[in-house]
Amino acid sequence: MGPEAERWQVVREIVESALELSTDRRIAYVAEATVGDAELAAEVNSLLESAEATATWIDRSPIGKVQPFTQELAPGRRLAQYEITDKLGAGGMGVVYLAKDERLDRLAALKVLTSLGETEEERRRFAREARAASALNHPNIITIYEYGCADEIDFIAMEYIRGVTLAQLLKQHPPPLAELLEIARQTAKALASAHAAGIVHRDLKPANIMIADGGLVKVLDFGIAKLARQSGDSSTEHNLLMGTPTYMAPEVAQGETADARADIFALGVILYEMAAKRRPFQGKDAMATLTKIVNEDPPRVDSINPAATRQLADLIAKCLAKKPEARLPSMTELAEKLEDILAPAATQSRRWLLAGASALAAGGLTLGISRWTTGPALRYELEAQKEPGQLPYRAAVTDTFRAGWKFRLRLYAAQPGFFYVLTETANDVAVIYPLSGEAAQPAGATVTGWYVFDQTPGMERVWVIWSEKPRELIAKPGRADQTRDAGIRNLLTRLPAGMAGELLQLRHV
Ligand code: ATP
Numbered sequence: 001m002g003p004e005a006e007r008w009q010v011v012r013e014i015v016e017s018a019l020e021l022s023t024d025r026r027i028a029y030v031a032e033a034t035v036g037d038a039e040l041a042a043e044v045n046s047l048l049e050s051a052e053a054t055a056t057w058i059d060r061s062p063i064g065k066v067q068p069f070t071q072e073l074a075p076g077r078r079l080a081q082y083e084i085t086d087k088l089g090a091g092g093m094g095v096v097y098l099a100k101d102e103r104l105d106r107l108a109a110l111k112v113l114t115s116l117g118e119t120e121e122e123r124r125r126f127a128r129e130a131r132a133a134s135a136l137n138h139p140n141i142i143t144i145y146e147y148g149c150a151d152e153i154d155f156i157a158m159e160y161i162r163g164v165t166l167a168q169l170l171k172q173h174p175p176p177l178a179e180l181l182e183i184a185r186q187t188a189k190a191l192a193s194a195h196a197a198g199i200v201h202r203d204l205k206p207a208n209i210m211i212a213d214g215g216l217v218k219v220l221d222f223g224i225a226k227l228a229r230q231s232g233d234s235s236t237e238h239n240l241l242m243g244t245p246t247y248m249a250p251e252v253a254q255g256e257t258a259d260a261r262a263d264i265f266a267l268g269v270i271l272y273e274m275a276a277k278r279r280p281f282q283g284k285d286a287m288a289t290l291t292k293i294v295n296e297d298p299p300r301v302d303s304i305n306p307a308a309t310r311q312l313a314d315l316i317a318k319c320l321a322k323k324p325e326a327r328l329p330s331m332t333e334l335a336e337k338l339e340d341i342l343a344p345a346a347t348q349s350r351r352w353l354l355a356g357a358s359a360l361a362a363g364g365l366t367l368g369i370s371r372w373t374t375g376p377a378l379r380y381e382l383e384a385q386k387e388p389g390q391l392p393y394r395a396a397v398t399d400t401f402r403a404g405w406k407f408r409l410r411l412y413a414a415q416p417g418f419f420y421v422l423t424e425t426a427n428d429v430a431v432i433y434p435l436s437g438e439a440a441q442p443a444g445a446t447v448t449g450w451y452v453f454d455q456t457p458g459m460e461r462v463w464v465i466w467s468e469k470p471r472e473l474i475a476k477p478g479r480a481d482q483t484r485d486a487g488i489r490n491l492l493t494r495l496p497a498g499m500a501g502e503l504l505q506l507r508h509v
């Protein structure tokens with residue numbers, strides 16, 4: 001055995017022994033076994049935290065050939081009726097591709113499993129779990145199309161979501177707190193419905209929450225994670241090796257199986273991250289993070305962010321209770337509490353009222369996910385055109401647009417009415433649709449004209465409004481004078497019955 005192999009042997013022995021210990025004893029053991037050798041300690045700790053590792057990694061010696069962990073599928077490759085067109089991302093269990101379902105002529109996201117399915121039994125369990133997840137039917141839960149296998153490759157075909165993950169959103173352009181809480185509320189709704197069907201998510205984290213075009217939240221990877229953890233071994237060690245423990249509940253970190261209350265803890269961690277702009281338990285490595293999860297209480301979010309209310313701080317603390325029985329009793333209750341925070345019962349219990357008021361006060365919600373409605377649901381599609389002569393494409397509100405690009409809106413309402421589009425800045429309000437100013441015939445759908453992004457970078461605030469009756473106040477096209485401006489702003493804040501509205505904010509550079 002050469003020195004490198006000998007060194008590996010030592011590392012391997014320490015890691016294997018460490019994995020047999022409980023979390024709290026493991027840290028002391030690793031410290032003792034690596035005392036005086038910082039490099040060894042670092043190597044052991046990094047192996048222990050390695051997010052890509054699976055329970056079988058220990059059998060793969062770093063000397064000699066290592067099997068590639070993921071198998072990349074190139075565009076044009078076919079799997080059953082799917083033709084792969086693009087890679088969407090990769091995670092702990094596999095790679096997600098954009099594909100076209102040739103049979104049904106629709107897009108799909110294919111999750112190709114690479115670290116699972118080593119035995120027949122594991123694959124059967126995986127299939128069973130995909131089926132359980134596919135039984136869930138909720139607007140905030142991703143739709144699973146099928147579980148398939150072609151050319152010995154296992155995959156899950158699911159609804160393709162055009163949008164961003166919450167992880168990306170938090171990292172890149174965190175929107176204002178009110179909007180983040182709306183995402184959390186929809187997430188809680190999704191989980192409450194899954195819990196009612198007896199399915200625990202077990203791997204709730206920002207990377208598994210997507211915000212689709214138009215603002216609808218979709219929770220991903222239901223039950224899939226559960227199976228991954230059960231295949232072979234459901235111990236803490238396995239959980240630890242499956243990925244980052246940031247959102248793991250203390251009881252799970254200590255080896256118990258996750259139940260619905262572990263999802264409540266995970267959503268608590270996410271809410272904390274939203275409100276405090278930092279994670280509640282963050283150690284320098286996975287072990288240190290786990291120790292904090294088990295032993296430490298993070299500072300309250302209202303002591304970190306003045307925009308966070310006491311009510312929100314109390315709620316988050318209650319989700320993060322160490323003992324599952326001390327947490328909020330159910331996800332349904334968490335969803336209700338978030339609803340209360342977003343719209344206190346106060347004078348009028350309509351959600352849009354507070355949302356509208358706080359939107360104006362806080363300088364606005366972003367990414368078009370706020371809906372103000374007392375009328376039928378309003379739907380819109382955003383079309384953009386990059387260059388004259390180029391084909392318009394279906395854009396997402398979360399896209400970044402450039403000066404000179406054009407956009408227009410297709411608007412739909414469940415019942416005929418009058419559509420208006422306004423732009424709003426701190427200084428004024430302008431009506432950009434309808435341009436003629438005439439109260440048109442009531443319609444169920446309409447397409448606006450094209451608008452061009454100007455040279456001033458920033459957020460374009462665009463109000464899309466539907467009204468049962470024509471509204472004199474906003475019928476006149478162009479910039480409003482002072483009194484009309486005030487009147488329109490007042491209307492947007494307290495949208496009367498028979499109206500529906502949505503605020504889109506388009507980022508442009
Ligand atoms: P984990 O394996 O622990 O779930 P992860 O969530 O980061 O980790 P994946 O679930 O494999 O990884 O997803 C990888 C990325 O692929 C996601 O972050 C997302 O950007 C993209 N993605 C996944 N599913 C879809 C989907 N249905 N539609 C569009 N994009 C998706």
Ligand code: MG
Pocket residue numbers: 091207208220221
């Ligand atoms: Mg995922």
